[in-house]
Amino acid sequence: MCRRRLALLALLAPWGGSLHAQEPAAVLQRMEERLDSMQLARALRDSLALRAKYSDTVVAGGLRIATSARLRPFALAAGEEAWQSLVARFGPSVTAHGAFPVTTFGSTRSTVPKLAKAGDLARGLERSAALWIWSTQGAAVLRWMGGTVPTGTISHSDVGDIAEELLRTPARPNRACYSGETMACAAALGIHVGADTLDAWFEPDTWPRLAGMVSGELNGLERVARERCMNAGDLSACRSILTPARVLPPVGVVGRQYLVQLAFESGGASAFERLAADTGVTLEHRLAAAAGVPIDTLLNRWGASLRAVPRGPAAPPQELLLGLAWSGLLLTMALRGSRWR
Amino acid sequence: MFRAILWSQWRESRLAMVVLAGMAVAVPLLSLRGAGAVTDPWASWDLLRATARWGAAYPVLALAAALALAAGAWWPDHRTKHVYALTLPVSRVRYLLLRYGAGLTLLFVIAAVLAVSTVVATIRVPLPTLLHAYPGGITVRFLLAGLSAYTILFGLMGLTPRMARLVAAVFLLVVLAALVADLASLGWNPLGSVVDALLGPYSPLAIFRARWMLIDV
Numbered sequence: 001m002c003r004r005r006l007a008l009l010a011l012l013a014p015w016g017g018s019l020h021a022q023e024p025a026a027v028l029q030r031m032e033e034r035l036d037s038m039q040l041a042r043a044l045r046d047s048l049a050l051r052a053k054y055s056d057t058v059v060a061g062g063l064r065i066a067t068s069a070r071l072r073p074f075a076l077a078a079g080e081e082a083w084q085s086l087v088a089r090f091g092p093s094v095t096a097h098g099a100f101p102v103t104t105f106g107s108t109r110s111t112v113p114k115l116a117k118a119g120d121l122a123r124g125l126e127r128s129a130a131l132w133i134w135s136t137q138g139a140a141v142l143r144w145m146g147g148t149v150p151t152g153t154i155s156h157s158d159v160g161d162i163a164e165e166l167l168r169t170p171a172r173p174n175r176a177c178y179s180g181e182t183m184a185c186a187a188a189l190g191i192h193v194g195a196d197t198l199d200a201w202f203e204p205d206t207w208p209r210l211a212g213m214v215s216g217e218l219n220g221l222e223r224v225a226r227e228r229c230m231n232a233g234d235l236s237a238c239r240s241i242l243t244p245a246r247v248l249p250p251v252g253v254v255g256r257q258y259l260v261q262l263a264f265e266s267g268g269a270s271a272f273e274r275l276a277a278d279t280g281v282t283l284e285h286r287l288a289a290a291a292g293v294p295i296d297t298l299l300n301r302w303g304a305s306l307r308a309v310p311r312g313p314a315a316p317p318q319e320l321l322l323g324l325a326w327s328g329l330l331l332t333m334a335l336r337g338s339r340w341r
Numbered sequence: 342m343f344r345a346i347l348w349s350q351w352r353e354s355r356l357a358m359v360v361l362a363g364m365a366v367a368v369p370l371l372s373l374r375g376a377g378a379v380t381d382p383w384a385s386w387d388l389l390r391a392t393a394r395w396g397a398a399y400p401v402l403a404l405a406a407a408l409a410l411a412a413g414a415w416w417p418d419h420r421t422k423h424v425y426a427l428t429l430p431v432s433r434v435r436y437l438l439l440r441y442g443a444g445l446t447l448l449f450v451i452a453a454v455l456a457v458s459t460v461v462a463t464i465r466v467p468l469p470t471l472l473h474a475y476p477g478g479i480t481v482r483f484l485l486a487g488l489s490a491y492t493i494l495f496g497l498m499g500l501t502p503r504m505a506r507l508v509a510a511v512f513l514l515v516v517l518a519a520l521v522a523d524l525a526s527l528g529w530n531p532l533g534s535v536v537d538a539l540l541g542p543y544s545p546l547a548i549f550r551a552r553w554m555l556i557d558v
Contacts, residue, residue: 167469167558179471206382311558320485322543327488327492330496331441331492334437334495
């Protein structure tokens with residue numbers, strides 16, 4: 001037993017001595033220096049790998065795309081298409097707030113599929129550039145749109161879905177909004193809501209079910225509160241769960257994006273510039289500035305276009321005619337078939 | 342003669358007819374089963390969600406009816422190797438029209454059952470303001486979808502064995518081309534293109550992609 005202890009002490013002696021001799025601060029500093037040099041080495045390695053991967057940079061308007069020489073023509077065509085679309089959407093001063101970050105596309109080994117369309121890449125480039133523009137110049141509006149950048153034009157059928165959402169969600173302002181009350185629409189869209197968002201949006205008797213819809217991570221206390229809200233109807237527990245970030249909005253992201261789309265359509269080429277010009281004013285003022293009309297007019301247009309979409313499964317005449325025409329044609333083909341001839 | 346052919350069609354597809362008519366009764370009634378009182382703030386939510394969930398049942402029903410009736414229209418002739426049809430003193434076109442008309446009549450019967458069922462289902466449910474019931478619209482859409490699918494399937498089932506083999510070969514070729522295109526990373530899917538063409542906005546089956554909402558805004 002005594003021999004074993006002696007052997008262990010002899011083994012630890014060199015380390016023990018050196019560690020004791022060093023100050024903890026000096027050890028930490030040396031370790032930090034070593035870590036820094038390792039990180040530098042990694043950055044250099046990544047940079048070299050990136051240079052090996054992307055040998056060319058395409059510049060299309062304000063867009064810069066790091067790519068390979070082989071992919072250059074394809075990336076250039078897509079970049080130019082994306083840039084034109086961005087200028088049309090955000091106005092000519094789209095790069096006023098600095099250069100776009102470099103986008104990467106493919107590598108030296110990549111090839112363009114024979115039937116690949118530059119338009120697909122253009123849409124991807126446009127989407128990432130649009131996200132950058134919104135996050136740098138219209139962050140508050142982007143947050144209001146749930147962090148989702150509007151892509152493309154919202155279709156007729158999507159507008160119909162917004163109308164359905166407006167009548168489906170049991171929020172206080174929704175039905176009044178659908179009936180044409182502008183201020184109700186402002187509340188439903190989260191533009192003009194009082195300090196108590198939950199109470200402005202929903203009647204207390206809907207809160208327990210709304211709490212059941214809350215998704216995402218809840219801690220232990222919040223889970224208990226949700227149970228109390230749903231099972232016992234404890235309104236204070238409901239309030240603690242149904243924060244503005246968690247509660248179901250009366251109108252979702254697409255409805256809000258549609259309002260921005262209408263503002264841009266109304267405002268013309270410089271609509272985004274006006275939206276981004278003054279970040280100190282409220283959301284409704286920024287939207288009104290973008291649209292070039294008072295917010296009431298913009299909200300009226302939004303509500304009117306929702307009411308104008310025909311709903312229900314009633315077949316429109318062209319659908320009826322199309323169905324009958326196809327049936328007639330196919331029947332004629334079937335009658336002229338080769339059987340029994 | 343039409344009555345005789347209609348009778349033979351009925352005999353061939355009566356089991357399917359009864360099942361489909363039963364489904365035509367059940368689907369609208371079941372879709373609105375859980376509707377609450379109008380005073381319930383969640384009434385619209387529940388109604389529209391249930392209607393959307395059950396909406397897929399209507400085109401499936403139309404397709405099933407078309408398939409059963411098209412098969413029923415040709416099966417007696419296929420079984421007897423077309424001897425009966427060839428012995429009849431009527432032109433081929435007239436005979437086929439009679440067969441087609443018999444199937445179509447039965448499709449109308451299922452649509453009529455659906456119309457009655459949707460009307461009954463929507464009458465029983467108190468609707469929140471600003472929501473509307475569309476029993477007529479959904480029946481017309483069912484009829485159109487059934488008509489398009491029935492006509493296509495009637496034509497396909499009437500093909501000669503040689504033509505049927507040709508159609509099957511073309512289909513296999515498209516599947517093969519899709520596989521090759523995928524392996525070669527061509528970025529093009531012929532099978533997807535065919536499906537898009539069949540379900541595109543101006544195609545005969547476009548109606549299957551429409552909204553099938555018994556209760557809507």
